[in-house]
Amino acid sequence: MRRAWLGLLALGVLALAQSVAEILDRVEKNLQDPWQAVVQGQVQGPSGPEEFRARVYALPKENLFRIEFLKPGSLEGNFTVVTEKEVWNYLYLTNQLVVSPKEKAQVQGLGFSPQGLGDLKALGERVSLRLAGEERLPEGVAWRLLGTAKEGQGFASLELYVLKADPRPLRFLFRDEAGKALADLRVVEFRRTPLRAQDLKRYPKDAQVVRR
């Protein structure tokens, strides 16, 4: 009898794990075409909570993402480009493009990883996610996924909401070890739109390129 219960429990855990993989798979398939969106909310800055707003552009088939920071004001003009192998961080104030291999790229101080905003599958690889149910959000019914971050991500846990009707992320809630919200971000103004790789990779021609 006990074995049967354990077996059922194991099957349940497996089913839930499969559900997460299936949800991420559905998101990936649903977001094959180029899309753009705005991610906005609050992040924990050095001097307290700050308003955050960024425009995300994605060419998923080419593994290419661009995040243009609009708020806080100290980040306006900065952008991050994530390619298949590298992360480019453009810094407006110093007019530098800092290029790092993807495995070395770190995001300290921001409290979360902006790369994951556009590339959910990559985020799923850095966070052990589990399905925690469903919830009704203004956009519709959403899956609620909870996860614990692997080491060195800049956050300890993640709460992720994925729209069921049109599988795509709606909300990211990044927390630290104490459970304090580091970033609470919503995805708005989502639309599928033609994008060109050369536009996503564009940076000022006078920028100093620094390879780390």
Added chain:
Amino acid sequence: MLGFLLASWALAQGRLEAGVYGGPGGWTPTLEAALALEGGEAYVRLQGERGALGLAGGLSLGPLGFLAYGAQGEVGAGGLGGVAFAEGGAGPLALQGRLGYRPQGAFPLFPEEGLFGRLHLRYRLVPRGVVGLLLEGERGLRAEATYALREEATYTLGAGFASGPYLVLGWKGEVGEGMEVLDLALRLGGVNRLEAALYLGEASLFLTLSHPWAGSVGAWLGDLGLEVGYQKAPYAWVRYAWRWP
């Protein structure tokens, strides 16, 4: 052993810039080489009778900023020298600092002479407005304060003091359909200097003109750098850069 060293050098990320500088004293080779190390790079600079060996490190803060720092030791004509430097930005603050000493300068790789220093601080007061403060010293002190406003282009207005007060005007923006960048800076008064640069992508063009009369025109055409100018005497500098991998 030599093979192993050469293989290590070739496998690690690096750059080599070799050239020749011609002035009143004849032609002198110039060489700059850098090799990436874990967390930074080691570099050498050689020109005529002067050489430097340096180490530089960097700290990347992702989209928040980047800080580079390092030091170089020098040997050569006149005796020992050295320079320490730090530059970069984090959030709303950017800095560029440099402090060094060399008994004898050697233009163009070692232009300063004696005790020299530079501190350039910039602070983003509002998202599109940056205030700057520059202090520079080499045989005299220069101080400059600027305000740069970014609309479509960036407009800079400022004032400084060197041997006398001077005005700073600047304009930088994208021009043409290819989004080429034009950068202009004019200083008038105690310092008289026009600097212009046009960045076309694969090529960049530079012009400087100052009074008392000195000036240069230069270009980077891909990996080839060409420069001719006048600085107390006419000069020319040709160099080629290799980067790997």
